[in-house]
Amino acid sequence: MLLEEYGLLNSVDFSIPPHVRIEMGTWKAKGIGIVMSLFDSSPMAVTIGHVVYFPDPKAYQRGEPNARAALLAHELTHVKQWEEKGTVGFLKEYFQEYLRTRRQGVDTHDPQQGISLEREAISVEREIYNELIGVK
Numbered sequence: 001m002l003l004e005e006y007g008l009l010n011s012v013d014f015s016i017p018p019h020v021r022i023e024m025g026t027w028k029a030k031g032i033g034i035v036m037s038l039f040d041s042s043p044m045a046v047t048i049g050h051v052v053y054f055p056d057p058k059a060y061q062r063g064e065p066n067a068r069a070a071l072l073a074h075e076l077t078h079v080k081q082w083e084e085k086g087t088v089g090f091l092k093e094y095f096q097e098y099l100r101t102r103r104q105g106v107d108t109h110d111p112q113q114g115i116s117l118e119r120e121a122i123s124v125e126r127e128i129y130n131e132l133i134g135v136k
């Protein structure tokens with residue numbers, strides 16, 4: 001399972017899998033943040049393939065540690081989805097569902113009706129968060 005695979009259950013300071021790269025506040029990360037904010041609310045992190053971009057690292061670092069770890073788990077779920085579906089498969093599914101959420105007027109990150117790739121990531125994020133704060 002994803003959580004054990006990435007060693008996310010044991011510690012807030014879990015290590016990032018070696019094939020995943022983090023870009024904190026680089027120009028590319030900032031640019032991606034700006035582009036994404038045109039389609040959605042400004043994201044704290046964006047995953048593209050094996051790279052997780054943080055457009056505004058200061059905002060991320062201000063976050064509560066458990067929430068930060070849980071967000072990383074959310075983004076690592078997207079890495080896994082890219083791996084499983086491939087770039088074309090991931091983008092096709094994400095974009096189709098994005099259009100559906102727009103038509104239906106629901107939030108792309110709505111835990112019930114949002115984009116299914118996001119719903120999966122949100123559920124991992126919540127699971128990790130609850131694990132970290134000791135709620136079963």
Ligand SMILES: [Zn+2]
Binds near residue numbers: 078118
């Ligand atoms: Zn997401």
